[in-house]
Amino acid sequence: MLKLEDVQVYWGEVHALKGVSLEIEQGELVSLLGSNGAGKSTTLMTISGIVKPRAGRVIFDGQDLTQRSAFDIVNLGVIHCPEGRRIFSGLTVYENLLMGAVRRTDRRQVARDLERVIALFPILGERLRQNGATLSGGEQQMLAIARALMADPRLLMLDEPSLGLAPVIVEVIFEVIQQLHREGVTILLVEQNARQALQIADRCYVLETGRVVMSGPAEELRANPEVQRFYLGG
Numbered sequence: 001m002l003k004l005e006d007v008q009v010y011w012g013e014v015h016a017l018k019g020v021s022l023e024i025e026q027g028e029l030v031s032l033l034g035s036n037g038a039g040k041s042t043t044l045m046t047i048s049g050i051v052k053p054r055a056g057r058v059i060f061d062g063q064d065l066t067q068r069s070a071f072d073i074v075n076l077g078v079i080h081c082p083e084g085r086r087i088f089s090g091l092t093v094y095e096n097l098l099m100g101a102v103r104r105t106d107r108r109q110v111a112r113d114l115e116r117v118i119a120l121f122p123i124l125g126e127r128l129r130q131n132g133a134t135l136s137g138g139e140q141q142m143l144a145i146a147r148a149l150m151a152d153p154r155l156l157m158l159d160e161p162s163l164g165l166a167p168v169i170v171e172v173i174f175e176v177i178q179q180l181h182r183e184g185v186t187i188l189l190v191e192q193n194a195r196q197a198l199q200i201a202d203r204c205y206v207l208e209t210g211r212v213v214m215s216g217p218a219e220e221l222r223a224n225p226e227v228q229r230f231y232l233g234g
Contacts, residue, residue, distance in 0.1 A: 001026045001186055002047070002155060007056035009039075009046055009210075016042045018210040019056070024155070024188060029181040031189045031197040031218065033231060034207035040190040041083055043207070044157045047188075048080040049073040060155065075103055077154030083163065083190075085144040089133035093124055096132055096143055100150030110150070117146035120176050138169035145176065156180065157188045162196065174200060194231035198222045206231075 002024040009017035017039050024030045032040050045051040047058055049070035058065040065073055088096050097117065101110045118125040121142040127135060132143060141161060148156060158177070162170040170193070178200050181187060191197040198204060198218045206214040206227065214221065221227045 001028075001061055002188070003057075003059040004043070004047070005057045005059065007043075007046060007053045007058065009042055009051055009053050011042075016210050017046065017053070020207070020210070020212055021056075022205050022212060022215070024186060026186055027184050028202045029177070029187045029189065029200060031191060031201035031204045032207060033191070033194050033197060033204055033221075033227075035230075037209070038207040039210040040207055041159055042210075044080055044082075044159050044188070044190060047073075047157065048078060050080075074151065077152065078157070079148045079151045079153035079155065080157045081144050081148040081159060081161070083159040085137075085140045087132040087135075087140050087143050087147065090131060092129055092131055093135070093143055094128040096147050097124075097150050100147035101152075104152060109152075113150055113152065117149050120149075120179070121146050121172075138165050138172075141165060141169070141173065145173070149180075153185065155186045155188065157190075159190045160192055161189075162191060162193050170196070194227075198227075198232075 004020055004022050007017050007020045020043060032043060034040050042051060046053055049065060049068055053066060060076060060078055088099060097114060104110055123139055124142060124146055127139065132140065135143060145161060161173050174196055189197060198221060201218040203216065204218050204221045205212050
């Protein structure tokens with residue numbers, strides 16, 4: 001479904017991605033691991049068209065996304081749930097959810113998907129008329145994921161969904177991610193909690209300073225001594 005071929009990205013003079021190549025098959029949950037500054041978020045922003053690579057290609061379902069606009073990429077079903085939630089704090093929860101579906105025209109399906117995301121995150125159903133700014137951090141993260149789901153993603157990219165959240169909320173978030181995976185949603189997950197990510201992913205890539213230094217089935221990476229030492233505290 002997704003393929004990055006030798007992607008090179010710069011932030012000004014900083015060489016952020018140094019030939020990143022990766023693949024994701026339809027229905028997979030693939031995790032991208034690495035320390036701060038490794039290039040994980042830059043990879044997601046490049047896929048979603050927010051950042052343009054200086055070289056290399058991003059291919060989604062056979063289409064070259066490299067020079068496509070972020071709007072076009074969203075219309076293909078590549079949906080990015082960014083780090084830091086970035087909900088519309090002045091809008092209600094309900095309005096935030098509808099913003100996720102802004103490109104869609106089938107109102108009946110949108111209504112069904114609204115019921116679905118509320119079933120996944122029941123607390124949002126209790127908060128529909130509240131402004132986003134009044135939600136707790138965990139509730140805002142749930143809203144950010146739910147808003148992304150309202151876009152009907154073919155590829156869902158989640159950037160640090162558990163960052164800064166209480167353990168009980170992290171558990172809810174990861175349960176939902178696993179449920180989406182079981183339902184066949186293709187997911188690219190960037191997650192600082194490497195132990196959790198390796199537990200639920202099919203495959204993982206490890207980035208260091210803009211390069212893929214390791215990849216393979218999650219089970220193999222969990223048993224890798226280097227991964228245990230640097231990411232799992234082993």
